[in-house]
Amino acid sequence: MRAFVIHKYSKNEPLQLENVPIPEVGDNDVLVEIHASGLNLLDSKIKTGEFKLILPYKLPLILGHDVAGIITKVGKRVKRFKVGDEIYARPADHRIGTFTEFITINEKDVALKPKNLTMEEAASIPLVALTAWQVLVEKAQVKAGQKVFIQAGSGGVGTIAIQLAKHLGATVATTASTKSFDVLKDLGADYVIDYKNADFEKSLNNYDVALNSQDKQTLEKSLRVLKSGGKLISISGPPTPQFAQEIKAPWFVKIILSLLSSGVRKKAKQLNIDYSFLFMRASGEQLSKITTLIEAGIIRPVVDKVFPFEATNEALSYVESGRTKGKVVISVK
Structure with a gap:
């Protein structure tokens, strides 16, 4: 082959x-x-x-x-x-x-x-939908009435995460270029911020959950939009010592990841925000639940x-x- x-x-x-x-x-x-x-x-x-x-x-x-x-x-x-x-x-x-x-x-x-x-x-669908599911349903346990910030709404994860968060009953904010605004609002985004001309951390506040998929600078800005007790979940790093433990990484990898994430973990702790890193995993069971939502017209690719x-x-x-x-x-x- x-x-x-x-x-x-x-x-x-x-x-x-x-x-x-x-x-x-x-x-x-x-x-x-x-x-x-x-x-x-x-x-x-x-x-x-x-x-x-x-x-x-x-x-x-x-x-x-x-x-x-x-x-x-x-x-x-x-x-x-x-x-x-x-x-x-x-x-x-x-x-x-x-x-x-x-x-x-x-x-x-x-x-x-x-x-x-x-x-x-x-x-x-699979990787991005499982990522969105494991962030919003499994890790954040998003509930109706909560506010969720999803970075880069027009990306693969973003387009699915917006739809899933709306299905869970959340108010959804995201970032994108202006040419994507109509598409993202059609997917369910309540607030779309032009990342080229506006600072999202000045427009948003008191959010329950933030999904980070961007760089370190954007990650730290995301801390400012969350309320005390909020959750910042990153799929782009830095990985945490807890993640190293979950994957049973060697001791030296745990030390490296601890050093890489020490800055954001310290800032999150000062603000009473729960910071975690997610590297999505395969799951046919979760994908079957996503299939049900797709066939019901709740999520579309x-x-x-x-x-x-x-x-x-x-x-x-x-x-x-x-x-x-x-x-x-x-x-x-």
Whole structure:
């Protein structure tokens, strides 16, 4: 099968298109013929080696964290799926690799594809929707009447998080360029702030939850919009010692992450704000709940561009440009 592979960490070297064997199917695995794959900034960060401290992958490596396709084979212990099922998934860490034609995934990380989505639309969903779910439902436990600030509303996570937060009954503020205002208000955003010409920390106050996906400066500004007892959850770092403990990182990684996050943790403590870092995890169970919301019309995908499989390098470059509105997808089949 064809696959886009990296042999070393590099910022500038493109993915290499190669022929690799179709993976073997474990007892608890399904073999998926890939129809479409979503791209994420995480793919770029792994490619450059930015995450090798907390995700020590063995090279060569096939990138790709989102998949939609059809099951062609099931392991002998698989109970929830059968050959011919249309599915989507975010494969677990250390089992990624959707920039190819086939992938094996543990059945616990798989969900049936929403019936009302195309393969390309479905492939845009898993990583960003699971991120939004784990931030808003699992970690923040957002309740009706609360106020939620979601940075970069037009991004992949932002477009889904806005819809989920509104479904949970929250008042939602976000940042974007003016050309995205109408789209984000249509998704449910109550307040959209032009990040180019306004300071969000001067416009917002007394918020319950902030979802940070940007740089250190924006992270620290977010502390100022939260009320005492509020929650600042970052998906872009810095990771915390608690996160190191959750992933059972070596002792030296815990020390490094403790130093990296000490500044923001200290400022958050002074303001009585709970700061945490979230690195989303695969979950077929949560994805099935998201499917229900999609089929009910509560959450809808926002796809910016679909590239052909052969143009995967161009698609990744477009994601890295920061110009995307929603998700970028490659059509494999």
